[in-house]
Amino acid sequence: MLPGSSKVAKTGAVVDSDNSPRKYSRSEHNISRSQMSENALKVLYRLKKSGYEAYLVGGCVRDLLLGLEPKDFDVVTDASPEQVRKVFRNCRLIGRRFRLAHVHFGREIIEVATFRGADNGEQGDHRVHEDGRLLRDNIFGTIEDDVWRRDFTVNALYYNIRDFSVLDYTGGMQDHTAGVLRLIGEPTVRYKEDPVRMLRAVRFSVKLGFKLEASCEKALFESAHTLQGIPAARLYDEALKLFLSGKALQTFEMLRHYGLFAILFPQTEQCLAQEKNDFPRMFVAKALENSDKRIAEGKSVTPYFFLSAFLWESVQILAKEKIAQGEDDIIAYQNAANMVLSQQVKSLTIPKRVTQSMREVWLLQLRFHRRVGVKPFKLLSLPRFRAAYDFLLLRAQTGDVDIELAEWWTRFQAVGEVEQKKMTRPPRKYKKNRKKRDVTKQDSAVNSQNE
Numbered sequence: 094m095l096p097g098s099s100k101v102a103k104t105g106a107v108v109d110s111d112n113s114p115r116k117y118s119r120s121e122h123n124i125s126r127s128q129m130s131e132n133a134l135k136v137l138y139r140l141k142k143s144g145y146e147a148y149l150v151g152g153c154v155r156d157l158l159l160g161l162e163p164k165d166f167d168v169v170t171d172a173s174p175e176q177v178r179k180v181f182r183n184c185r186l187i188g189r190r191f192r193l194a195h196v197h198f199g200r201e202i203i204e205v206a207t208f209r210g211a212d213n214g215e216q217g218d219h220r221v222h223e224d225g226r227l228l229r230d231n232i233f234g235t236i237e238d239d240v241w242r243r244d245f246t247v248n249a250l251y252y253n254i255r256d257f258s259v260l261d262y263t264g265g266m267q268d269h270t271a272g273v274l275r276l277i278g279e280p281t282v283r284y285k286e287d288p289v290r291m292l293r294a295v296r297f298s299v300k301l302g303f304k305l306e307a308s309c310e311k312a313l314f315e316s317a318h319t320l321q322g323i324p325a326a327r328l329y330d331e332a333l334k335l336f337l338s339g340k341a342l343q344t345f346e347m348l349r350h351y352g353l354f355a356i357l358f359p360q361t362e363q364c365l366a367q368e369k370n371d372f373p374r375m376f377v378a379k380a381l382e383n384s385d386k387r388i389a390e391g392k393s394v395t396p397y398f399f400l401s402a403f404l405w406e407s408v409q410i411l412a413k414e415k416i417a418q419g420e421d422d423i424i425a426y427q428n429a430a431n432m433v434l435s436q437q438v439k440s441l442t443i444p445k446r447v448t449q450s451m452r453e454v455w456l457l458q459l460r461f462h463r464r465v466g467v468k469p470f471k472l473l474s475l476p477r478f479r480a481a482y483d484f485l486l487l488r489a490q491t492g493d494v495d496i497e498l499a500e501w502w503t504r505f506q507a508v509g510e511v512e513q514k515k516m517t518r519p520p521r522k523y524k525k526n527r528k529k530r531d532v533t534k535q536d537s538a539v540n541s542q543n544e
């Protein structure tokens with residue numbers, strides 16, 4: 094805790110009454126400018142030269158301290174967005190309520206935010222919804238105001254370009270060293286203000302290998318349900334960050350543990366919760382493990398893959414019910430897919446182009462069973478074949494489909510055209526003089542091939 098007497102801030106945080114930060118000089122931390130993006134440095138130096146304060150803040154400082162490569166470099170300053178625009182020619186202002194400056198350097202964008210202020214109510218605009226959610230967050234302030242609006246102490250460290258020191262108002266440096274993820278302020282208040290912070294808690298805890306501080310963890314269990322109030326579109330963006338992180342399996346386990354997964358994907362949770370059937374859990378885990386492995390190998394991953402895996406069992410259950418009621422296979426799966434997707438988008442929206450790919454992956458599963466004539470060749474030429482085949486492999490590995498089928502398709506892709514033609518040749522005409530029992534034997538072999 095900071096020295097000096099304490100008071101309770103608006104966030105419920107106990108803060109030093111004079112708000113003075115602990116300053117870590119250049120020799121007391123390991124952040125070096127050589128780890129930073131050149132463009133971020135240019136922005137910081139230019140702001141400083143123009144007489145403004147300029148800091149790196151947030152995830153980049155946190156990650157640099159760990160020796161990780163930051164995803165992006167966020168700059169904060171006391172210059173207003175308009176003032177920032179005057180400093181940089183390559184700058185665009187974005188956002189309607191809280192304006193941010195984007196400084197463009199080819200494909201890299203450095204985001205420059207003006208310090209956010211605390212609303213003292215003088216603007217006559219209510220900032221907090223009756224359930225505690227923050228509605229407006231658009232007032233400029235000082236660094237002393239800005240710091241308390243941030244989520245975790247380790248995300249509230251400011252790297253000052255003026256003397257290369259790190260300013261710490263919340264004990265973030267100590268938490269960082271101890272590997273603790275601690276919310277600034279009273280956890281239930283902070284989760285209520287913005288329930289997405291719960292997802293961020295899980296994401297950062299997994300990414301950094303930090304332990305959630307006890308009261309933050311306790312409040313997670315109690316507040317998980319408030320995530321329901323978050324717009325479904327915002328949750329999609331968060332889901333991508335969670336499941337395309339390279340540590341999706343661990344993230345999934347942790348989200349389930351806190352009851353957060355059930356809110357993002359209620360139908361999946363329902364399947365996972367069935368005690369008698371272990372397949373959904375094994376299948377989802379395998380899919381996530383696969384994505385993590387691909388990311389580790391530097392391969393691409395797509396959102397539709399993990400999303401189709403999450404919802405596959407729900408689609409299958411529904412489709413099988415429809416087939417039992419006499420619906421045709423393909424129609425049953427199409428209808429089931431529609432129903433499951435329209436239910437899903439109530440909690441977490443998935444863009445149309447993504448749901449389209451999910452449908453394709455699901456429906457192509459039926460076509461893998463057709464292995465005679467030109468059909469396999471047609472299937473092979475489809476753009477979504479590869480994803481559907483990877484999905485088939487996962488199903489085979491987890492007992493959802495016969496392993497022989499997956500092996501057949503693996504071989505079909507590997508062999509040359511002559512062999513492919515042999516593999517897809519219709520069954521031979523039976524010799525008329527063959528004994529009846531031999532014919533019966535062949536029949537069953539043909540049937541199993543056409544299954």
Ligand code: ATP
Nearest residue numbers: 151152153164165167242243244248249287289290
């Ligand atoms: P990463 O970019 O690696 O995902 P990050 O911490 O930089 O992590 P951003 O979403 O880029 O995350 O946000 C930058 C900073 O803005 C955070 O470090 C935090 O200080 C603040 N911030 C972002 N979202 C919130 C939020 N929901 N509540 C409070 N502060 C937030």
Ligand code: MG
Nearest residue numbers: 151152153165
């Ligand atoms: Mg960031």
